[in-house]
Amino acid sequence: MTTEVMSNDEKKWVKAFQRIPQVYYFLVIITVLGVVLDQIFARGNILSNPSILTNILIRSVALGIVAVGQTFVMIGASIDLSVAYTISLTAVLSSLLMQGDPSRVPMTIAIVVGVGVLVGLINGLIITKLDVNAFIATLGTGLIIKGFLNGSFTNWSGSVPESFQAIGYEKIGPIPISILLLLAVVIIGWFILSWTKYGAHLYGVGGSKEIGRLSGLRTSRVIIISHIICSLTSVLSGFFVVSRLGSGAPWVGPDGIYDLESIATTVIGGTALSGGRGGVFGTLAGVFIFGVIDTVFNQLGIDTFLKTVLRGAIIILAVASYSFRSEREAA
Amino acid sequence: MATSTDVPNSQRLTSILEDIWTWVKKVPPVYPVFIVVLFIVSQLNPNFATINGVTSFLRRSSPLAILAMGQLYVLASGGFDLSQGSLINLTTIGSALIIYGNPEDAFISITVMLGIGIMVGLVNGFVVSYLKVPSLIATLGMLLLLKGGGLYWTGGAPKGYLSDNFRFFGRNYIENIPVIGRFPVAGLIFILLGVILSVLFHKTNLGKQILAVGDNPKAARLSGVKVKKVRIIAFIISAVMAVIGGILLGGFGGVSIEAGEGMEMLSVSAAVIGGAVLLGGKGSVPNVAFGALTLEGIISLLNLLGLPKPYRDAVQGVIIIGAVAYTAIRSRKRD
Numbered sequence: 001m002t003t004e005v006m007s008n009d010e011k012k013w014v015k016a017f018q019r020i021p022q023v024y025y026f027l028v029i030i031t032v033l034g035v036v037l038d039q040i041f042a043r044g045n046i047l048s049n050p051s052i053l054t055n056i057l058i059r060s061v062a063l064g065i066v067a068v069g070q071t072f073v074m075i076g077a078s079i080d081l082s083v084a085y086t087i088s089l090t091a092v093l094s095s096l097l098m099q100g101d102p103s104r105v106p107m108t109i110a111i112v113v114g115v116g117v118l119v120g121l122i123n124g125l126i127i128t129k130l131d132v133n134a135f136i137a138t139l140g141t142g143l144i145i146k147g148f149l150n151g152s153f154t155n156w157s158g159s160v161p162e163s164f165q166a167i168g169y170e171k172i173g174p175i176p177i178s179i180l181l182l183l184a185v186v187i188i189g190w191f192i193l194s195w196t197k198y199g200a201h202l203y204g205v206g207g208s209k210e211i212g213r214l215s216g217l218r219t220s221r222v223i224i225i226s227h228i229i230c231s232l233t234s235v236l237s238g239f240f241v242v243s244r245l246g247s248g249a250p251w252v253g254p255d256g257i258y259d260l261e262s263i264a265t266t267v268i269g270g271t272a273l274s275g276g277r278g279g280v281f282g283t284l285a286g287v288f289i290f291g292v293i294d295t296v297f298n299q300l301g302i303d304t305f306l307k308t309v310l311r312g313a314i315i316i317l318a319v320a321s322y323s324f325r326s327e328r329e330a331a
Numbered sequence: 332m333a334t335s336t337d338v339p340n341s342q343r344l345t346s347i348l349e350d351i352w353t354w355v356k357k358v359p360p361v362y363p364v365f366i367v368v369l370f371i372v373s374q375l376n377p378n379f380a381t382i383n384g385v386t387s388f389l390r391r392s393s394p395l396a397i398l399a400m401g402q403l404y405v406l407a408s409g410g411f412d413l414s415q416g417s418l419i420n421l422t423t424i425g426s427a428l429i430i431y432g433n434p435e436d437a438f439i440s441i442t443v444m445l446g447i448g449i450m451v452g453l454v455n456g457f458v459v460s461y462l463k464v465p466s467l468i469a470t471l472g473m474l475l476l477l478k479g480g481g482l483y484w485t486g487g488a489p490k491g492y493l494s495d496n497f498r499f500f501g502r503n504y505i506e507n508i509p510v511i512g513r514f515p516v517a518g519l520i521f522i523l524l525g526v527i528l529s530v531l532f533h534k535t536n537l538g539k540q541i542l543a544v545g546d547n548p549k550a551a552r553l554s555g556v557k558v559k560k561v562r563i564i565a566f567i568i569s570a571v572m573a574v575i576g577g578i579l580l581g582g583f584g585g586v587s588i589e590a591g592e593g594m595e596m597l598s599v600s601a602a603v604i605g606g607a608v609l610l611g612g613k614g615s616v617p618n619v620a621f622g623a624l625t626l627e628g629i630i631s632l633l634n635l636l637g638l639p640k641p642y643r644d645a646v647q648g649v650i651i652i653g654a655v656a657y658t659a660i661r662s663r664k665r666d
Contacts, residue, residue: 307479
């Protein structure tokens, strides 16, 4: 009955409402809970403080950028466990090649981006041409990069010049560059996925490789490109991390648990592990959920170990909250 | 006249050779690789070729082998168990806390830990089967729960210490055995569990059902398999094996905050070296056990070659990619 009464305009709104990824409701719930906790335990001082809010955003930048790349590979029904070490590789190579000299920045960026493309290309080739499951392929390449880094560098090496640290610290007007960077990556990701032929192909191949192949798509190429995109976002995350830290070390990537967290935020954001569904805006909300939780917990002085426990529970509950009704069998 | 008898003879010979060749082709590659690795290790380190060397290798490798066999149950059903490593961690630091050096509490602690293991497997299985959370995410969440929970329980640093009777399982040998002299308790537990898990996997309905669920859950459900129950059992077996592995590792290596870290990836690696197929439907318990022994053998080999630890990671990376690529290319040829 109600549908009959609805005007066209209202229908449009309902449709638009339905298109909001479910994760945004979860983000709202978490934020409200955060506000309540804030009011009870900190008299509202946490979330009304602009510097803390900026901090939530900045904390989300490194994870957010790489999670966009992870979203690409996961839409293609693949996965990338090597991102954390690609971030380390970027950080170490950047500070090593730049040596604090601003004139070396362009050359370094070119070299490191080239290395990122190479890592993605190798991941993609191993997965598509050698038929190796993406989980093992990228676990393997991650271990290889880890071995190389830990074998060659034992400490902070080199440094990035101050001009490069602008990415991490400077603002354009009131907005930090890093947040603009994250927004730019999300919007570019959204544009590629929603408005380009490649995006449509990626959803197609991720939904069903067989159907993609039969309808004339070069499935291998689509997957390889998604892995190159993912490695490039890891490189960008790595640039951001090293610009914040001033120097790179082999452990900066794994210490941030960027591999598992980028996967978790992507899945929380509604991208299916089995591929073919999802998008970057959902992932962004997933990243913000982590950011809000981290910040509120930190400010409230909650035990770090308890924080880990709650984070684990939230990952499971968030994904369960919309997976449990699905007809599909999970594995 | 001589030629007429020669022909069938040579034919018989070629047919025998062909039989042998088809049999050889069927041998999973993990066994020749294992033998080659052990041969090289024994050439580099003569101590290794002694009974003492072999038994101490077995003692060292048993925890990973037990872990990998448990992981296989989940892999074969189409999932992953990433919570194994943190369960090992919880087992060692939790046991130390319960026991606090008092040998009388060792039994209680083992019972409690096995109980926790069953609970963890049950929850993993429930979250995957009923809440339909992909196992990668479900067990990743469990990893964080257990890691944080363990550290919270002990206050961030391992407290207490393990008693000798607890450490017996991972560290000690059964002495005075005729011919071989002594045999590690851990190796005995590994072989015992290996036999039980092999029979369960290859000779019972449960094993067939696990493989059916991993191969195609929908088809399995339609043909009457209780998919949810089978999945839950697979996760329970994996978690219990992690606890047993943790008890052995605690006995062998002692208590530390890092105990068990990364073991879940090692056990997945060992399983794929043993020919297990990710996303389910294929796998063999003995092959996976030898996959674990091979991985440990390779680690010993790299040690002997004086390769620093970081490069061992890199080699492990190359090996798992190679192992899976080999299996994939072989099965592609067969198609």
